[in-house]
Amino acid sequence: MNNAAPTVLVIDDDPSVLKALSLLLRSMEMKVAAFCSPHEFLEQYQPETHGCLVLDYSMPNFNGLELQQELTARDIGLPVIFLTGHGDIPLSVQAMKQGAVDFLTKPVLDQDLIEAIHAAFEKDRLNRRTRAELAEILQRLATLTPREREVLAHVVSGRLNKQIAADLGTVEKTIKVHRAHLMTKLKVRSLADLVRLAERGGIKSKLPPDQKA
Amino acid sequence: MSWITVLWSMLASACLTFALLHLFIWAKGIQPWANLSFAVAATAAAVITGMELMAMRAASIEQLAMILRWAHLPVLILWVAIVGFVRCYFDAGRPWLAWTVGILRGLALILSLTTGQNLFFDEITGLKPVTILGSDTISIAEGTLNPWYVVGPLSTLALAGFVLDAAFTMWRRGTDNGRRRAIIFSSSIIFFMLTAVGHTALVNAGVLDSPYIVGLSFMPILFAMSYELSHDLFHSVQLAHQLQANEAELRLSEQRMSLAASAADLRLWEWDIVHDEIWSTDKQRMLFGIALSEKISFEHFLSVLHDEDRERVRLSVEKSLKGNGHFESEYRIVYPDGRIIWVAARGRIEFDNGQPLRMLGVSIDITRRKQAELEVQQQRNELTHLSRVNLLGELSGSLAHELNQPLAAILSNAQAAQRFLARDKADIAEVLDILKDIVSEDRRAGAIIQRLRILLRKGEVRRLPLDVNKVVKDVLKLLQSDLVNQSITVTIDLDQKLPVVNGDRVQLQQVLLNLILNACEAMSRSKTSNRQLSVRTERADTDLIKVSVGDRGPGISPESLESIFQPFFTTKKQGMGLGLTICRNIISAHEGQLRASNSVGGGAVLHFTLPASPGVSV
Numbered sequence: 001m002n003n004a005a006p007t008v009l010v011i012d013d014d015p016s017v018l019k020a021l022s023l024l025l026r027s028m029e030m031k032v033a034a035f036c037s038p039h040e041f042l043e044q045y046q047p048e049t050h051g052c053l054v055l056d057y058s059m060p061n062f063n064g065l066e067l068q069q070e071l072t073a074r075d076i077g078l079p080v081i082f083l084t085g086h087g088d089i090p091l092s093v094q095a096m097k098q099g100a101v102d103f104l105t106k107p108v109l110d111q112d113l114i115e116a117i118h119a120a121f122e123k124d125r126l127n128r129r130t131r132a133e134l135a136e137i138l139q140r141l142a143t144l145t146p147r148e149r150e151v152l153a154h155v156v157s158g159r160l161n162k163q164i165a166a167d168l169g170t171v172e173k174t175i176k177v178h179r180a181h182l183m184t185k186l187k188v189r190s191l192a193d194l195v196r197l198a199e200r201g202g203i204k205s206k207l208p209p210d211q212k213a
Numbered sequence: 214m215s216w217i218t219v220l221w222s223m224l225a226s227a228c229l230t231f232a233l234l235h236l237f238i239w240a241k242g243i244q245p246w247a248n249l250s251f252a253v254a255a256t257a258a259a260v261i262t263g264m265e266l267m268a269m270r271a272a273s274i275e276q277l278a279m280i281l282r283w284a285h286l287p288v289l290i291l292w293v294a295i296v297g298f299v300r301c302y303f304d305a306g307r308p309w310l311a312w313t314v315g316i317l318r319g320l321a322l323i324l325s326l327t328t329g330q331n332l333f334f335d336e337i338t339g340l341k342p343v344t345i346l347g348s349d350t351i352s353i354a355e356g357t358l359n360p361w362y363v364v365g366p367l368s369t370l371a372l373a374g375f376v377l378d379a380a381f382t383m384w385r386r387g388t389d390n391g392r393r394r395a396i397i398f399s400s401s402i403i404f405f406m407l408t409a410v411g412h413t414a415l416v417n418a419g420v421l422d423s424p425y426i427v428g429l430s431f432m433p434i435l436f437a438m439s440y441e442l443s444h445d446l447f448h449s450v451q452l453a454h455q456l457q458a459n460e461a462e463l464r465l466s467e468q469r470m471s472l473a474a475s476a477a478d479l480r481l482w483e484w485d486i487v488h489d490e491i492w493s494t495d496k497q498r499m500l501f502g503i504a505l506s507e508k509i510s511f512e513h514f515l516s517v518l519h520d521e522d523r524e525r526v527r528l529s530v531e532k533s534l535k536g537n538g539h540f541e542s543e544y545r546i547v548y549p550d551g552r553i554i555w556v557a558a559r560g561r562i563e564f565d566n567g568q569p570l571r572m573l574g575v576s577i578d579i580t581r582r583k584q585a586e587l588e589v590q591q592q593r594n595e596l597t598h599l600s601r602v603n604l605l606g607e608l609s610g611s612l613a614h615e616l617n618q619p620l621a622a623i624l625s626n627a628q629a630a631q632r633f634l635a636r637d638k639a640d641i642a643e644v645l646d647i648l649k650d651i652v653s654e655d656r657r658a659g660a661i662i663q664r665l666r667i668l669l670r671k672g673e674v675r676r677l678p679l680d681v682n683k684v685v686k687d688v689l690k691l692l693q694s695d696l697v698n699q700s701i702t703v704t705i706d707l708d709q710k711l712p713v714v715n716g717d718r719v720q721l722q723q724v725l726l727n728l729i730l731n732a733c734e735a736m737s738r739s740k741t742s743n744r745q746l747s748v749r750t751e752r753a754d755t756d757l758i759k760v761s762v763g764d765r766g767p768g769i770s771p772e773s774l775e776s777i778f779q780p781f782f783t784t785k786k787q788g789m790g791l792g793l794t795i796c797r798n799i800i801s802a803h804e805g806q807l808r809a810s811n812s813v814g815g816g817a818v819l820h821f822t823l824p825a826s827p828g829v830s831v
Contacts, residue, residue, distance in 0.1 A: 014618050016654055020625035023647060027632035058614060058698050083621075085614030085694075106617045107624035110632070 006051035006121045007031040009078065011041050011067075013059045017106075021054065024110055030117070038062040038070070045076065050128060052101065052120030054113075057084035057091070065091075068098045077127050079120040083108060137201040140186045148185070149203075151178040155191070156198045215349040217424065221266040224428055228259035231439050238442070247302035251438050254294035258435055260287040262428030269351035269424045274337045277354050282331035285322040285365075291431070292318040292372055298438060299379045303394065306379035314375050317368035321361075329359040333417045343422040351424050358417060369410045376402045394441060401433040477577070484511065484572040486534075486562070519545035519553065534569050538562035543579065555583040593798060598671045600795045601723045605668060607730060612665065614694045619658040626651045664691060667719055674720065676803075678713045678826050681721070681750055681758060688725040689748065696746065699733055704747040711750055711758055712825035716803050721823075724796045724807070728762040728819045731792070735766030735817060753822055761820035768811040777809055796821075 008025050010032060012018040018034050025032045031051070035041040038059065053071075057064040064082055071078065079101045084091070092103035101123055102116040144152065154164040161179070165172045188194045232255035239248035264284045271277035296311045325332035337356035344350050380395035408430035415421040474481055474494065482493035490508035511530075515523050522544040533540040540560040545553050560574025605612070630647045633640055664687065685707060689696075696703055729746065736744045745765045753759035769777060776782055778797045783790030793807075800807040800821045807821040 014622070016622040016650065016657070017618055017625070020622040020629065020650065020654075023643075024625040024629040024632075027629040058694060063698075063700070085617040107621035109624070110628040 004050075005031050006124065007033050007049055008051055008054055008117055009033045009035065009041065009045075009049070010054045011035045011038055011059070012056040012083070013037055014056070017056070024113070025054075025117075028110070028114055038067045041067075042070065042074075047076070050078075050124055052079045052081060052117060052124055054081045054083060054117070057082050057095075065094060065098065068095065068100065072098070077124075077131065079123045079127070081113075081116045081120055134200060137197055140197075141201045141203070143185050144182055148178050148182045151175060152182055152194075152198060152203055155179065156195055156203055217269060217345065217349045217351060218266060221262055221269075221428070224432065225259040225262040225266070227432075228255045228262060228428070228435060231255040231435060232259065235439075235442060238446070247298055248442065250294045250298035250301055251442060254291055254298060254438065255435055257287040257291035257294060258428055258431045261291065261431070265425045265428050268354075271340065271352050274340060274354070277340065277352065278330040278334070278337050281333055281354070282325050285318075285325040285332055288365075288427070289315075289318045289322045292368060295372065295434070296375060299376060299398075302441065303379055303383055303391075305382040306375050310371065310375040310378060314368060314371040317364060317371050321364045321368055324359075324361040324364055328361050330356075332359055332365055333362055333413075335359045341422070345424065353416065353422060353424075355419060362414075362417070366410050366414065369406055373402050373406050397437045397440070398434075401437040405430050405434055474575075480576045482560075482574055482576065484560075484574075486569045486571050517546050517548075519547050521545075533560075533562060533572075538564060538569070538572075540572065540574065543583075553580075554578055555580045594674060595671075596791070597720065597723065597795050597799065600791055601668055601719075601726075604723065604726055604730065604792070605665065608692070608695060608726075612661075612691070612694075614698075615691070616658060616661050619654040619661070622654045623651050623658075626654070668722060668726075670719070672719070674717045674802075676715045676717055679716055679718055679721075680711070681714055681716075681760060681823065682707045682709070682711055684718060684721050685725060685748055685750060685760070688722050688729065691722075692726070692729055696733065699737065699744065700741045701733055701736065701744040701746050704745065706747065706749040706751075708751045708758075711752060712756075714758060714803075714823045715826040716823060717799075720799045721803075724799050724821065725760070725762070727792045727796050731819070732762050732764035732766070732817070735764045739766060752825075756825045756827075757822050758825055759820055759822050761818050763812055763816060763818040765814075765816040768815060769809055769817045771811075774809050774811075778807070 008030050010018060010021050010025070011034075012021065013036055015036060018036055022032045022034045033049070035044065038055075039062065041053075055064050055067065064080075064084075068080055071080070080095075080099070081101050082092070082095050082103045083106050084103065085106050092100075095103055101120040104112055104116060141149075150168065151164060154167065159167070161172050161175045165175045168175070183189070183194065186194065186197055188197055232252045235248040235255065236252040239245050239252055261284065264280050264287065268277055268280045268284075271280060293315055296306070296314050299306045300311060321332055329335040330337055334354060335357040337354045339355045340352040341355050342350050343353050377399050380399040383391040383395040409427040412421065412423070412426055412430070416423055416425060470481075471494065473479070480494050482491060484491045485508075489510045491511065491514055492508050515527060518526060526542050526544050529542045530540060538561055540558070540562070543555065543557045545555055547553050555578070556576050557579045558574055558576035560572045562572045563570045626647045630644050630651075633644050633647070668691075685705070689703065689705065725748075729748070732746050733744075736746070743765050747761070747763040749761045749763070751759050751761075773782075778793050780794045781790040782793070797807045800823070803823055805821050805823040807819070809817060809819050812818045
């Protein structure tokens with residue numbers, strides 16, 4: 001994660017509009033990268049670039065929604081602001097469902113654009129933080145041994161040490177040791193913290209088939 | 214008076230009557246030489262008859278001898294006159310035979326004057342009184358015959374030969390008239406030979422006691438000749454009657470014609486090209502201050518035409534003068550009071566050795582028909598315009614986008630400029646650059662509005678020379694964002710050497726808009742990769758261009774290929790079903806054809822032709 005200023009990535013097939021938008025954004029002291037087609041953007045995009053996308057909806061060969069789907073497929077988490085010539089409601093609903101930040105009608109006022117961009121930046125920052133936290137958790141989880149993972153799953157499902165020992169065919173003492181280890185490795189102090197972390201890390205509670213909780 | 218005197222006098226006067234009659238006809242100049250020949254022959258016959266009578270009444274031998282001697286002069290004249298008549302009237306008979314007749318008869322006259330007492334007798338010994346039919350007494354010569362006597366019958370034989378030869382020629386010509394004449398003439402000559410010459414010889418030889426009957430036996434020939442000439446006269450009279458009847462008929466038919474012409478409101482006219490005079494039955498001419506009988510010149514005629522028609526009519530007339538001589542045109546005549554009438558004219562030029570002599574023709578007032586046509590045309594234009602507006606309604610979304618682009622650029626540029634200027638150190642160069650962009654974007658918006666305005670305008674249809682490729686490009690520009698929105702790929706194949714066509718830009722744009730929108734519609738359910746539109750222009754013939762719009766949609770069912778052009782045929786929920794009907798009307802009005810077909814690779818192709826305007830290619 002870098003701390004550089006966020007970039008506004010503008011994509012519009014109309015060179016005049018692209019140039020004008022870039023100018024406007026530069027006049028707002030923003031960092032701008034301009035692309036005249038979605039393909040150009042996809043080719044040149046660096047994952048460490050952060051900020052948001054300002055996208056013309058109607059472009060030849062590759063419309064806005066298709067690009068949005070492509071971004072999801074490539075796991076590019078940039079928030080998208082759509083620009084469109086006509087405020088088509090079904091279209092905007094679908095765009096918002098797919099995670100667009102805003103849907104603006106051309107010609108766009110600088111104030112509207114700047115608000116949308118700030119909102120997008122905020123979203124991007126949050127996204128990135130969440131993603132970073134998740135990455136950290138996953139990294140911690142990765143340090144666990146398979147036996148510790150097994151014990152964790154049982155702990156998260158709320159079973160007692162004695163029950164876990166019985167399930168796993170070992171003694172309670174051993175389970176206690178495993179539990180202490182994984183609390184240290186995962187850097188949590190309470191059971192509540194452990195459960196929250198395991199949940200975010202995607203660890204599912206594990207109940208033996210014959211015992212329903 | 215004895216009956217012989219009466220009979221012979223009558224014969225002589227009959228001959229003279231014929232002679233006078235034909236002399237008169239000769240003087241009038243109808244078939245002059247034939248009539249003169251006849252008149253001379255008849256006169257000679259009269260003289261011969263008179264001399265015969267004198268011979269019969271001769272008191273002394275000397276008197277009779279002298280009469281018989283000089284009788285050969287009228288005979289010579291008679292023979293020459295017959296030959297002349299045959300030559301002049303029938304245009305037959307061999308010249309050498311004619312000369313033989315003349316020479317022999319001339320010789321006979323000379324011999325009659327030089328040998329013996331005359332050609333008949335070496336010496337007349339006495340006068341023998343003979344009683345004819347018991348009541349009248351005449352004198353007949355008796356004596357020794359002249360040995361040269363044979364020359365006379367010889368000349369007669371030559372004349373018979375000449376006439377028979379001429380008759381044979383006429384027979385061979387084969388016309389009924391000629392054959393009849395041949396028979397009449399040859400038979401009358403033979404009759405004359407047998408009677409006159411034979412009989413004279415017998416009388417002279419003393420075998421027969423009878424008066425000479427040369428004059429009498431010549432009568433059939435005279436009658437035959439007279440009959441022939443009278444036949445002509447009769448024929449002329451008949452012709453004159455017929456002519457009179459024809460004239461009456463002609464007058465009647467003229468009356469009928471003018472009645473029919475005025476009933477049908479037709480005007481007949483004639484242009485004497487050599488003297489440049491136009492005559493016409495046009496009563497309206499009175500309105501121009503031109504009297505009906507007065508003739509006007511071609512230029513004068515052109516001067517009353519509508520300004521827009523004048524050169525066209527002039528060219529059309531010049532073309533027919535140089536070409537096949539047929540003239541057909543419709544034009545407007547402007548009356549001095551400002552009233553305009555439409556006239557359709559049709560004419561034909563008569564040539565003489567390639568030189569135009571005159572043009573005959575009719576013209577008809579078609580003002581009412583033209584007005585109706587104009588009204589229909591106006592309604593059609595109205596409908597065409599409505600359909601165009603409708604078409605643009607379908608396009609409104611993409612047009613809005615098209616217009617939004619420059620507006621968006623302008624707004625962003627302007628707001629950027631404001632921000633740049635609001636800074637402490639304003640970058641003037643940057644602002645100037647922005648203003649330049651604003652101006653060019655404004656122009657772009659203006660051009661789009663202009664294009665729309667042209668399409669929406671309800672103007673008069675104007676055919677001007679235009680480049681079809683440019684029309685295609687304009688329409689595609691207008692449709693660009695629509696095509697983009699529908700993810701349609703366009704293949705454009707324009708023939709760069711396309712000839713110019715005469716057409717109405719807006720209407721042709723409308724046709725292309727319609728065809729392309731239909732093609733897009735046909736592909737709306739196809740996969741994106743299959744949405745391929747092709748627009749193609751090419752030269753179909755030396756004087757024909759072809760524009761095709763093809764899609765990759767489902768195509769058109771074979772039974773609908775023609776019915777899609779019918780009014781109210783539609784596959785759209787909100788369509789009027791008039792688009793293609795109007796397109797076909799437009800193309801037909803441009804003298805082209807609009808058709809539909811299916812392409813081999815799938816999909817439909819709509820193509821239209823337009824005649825190339827005569828001139829250079831673009």
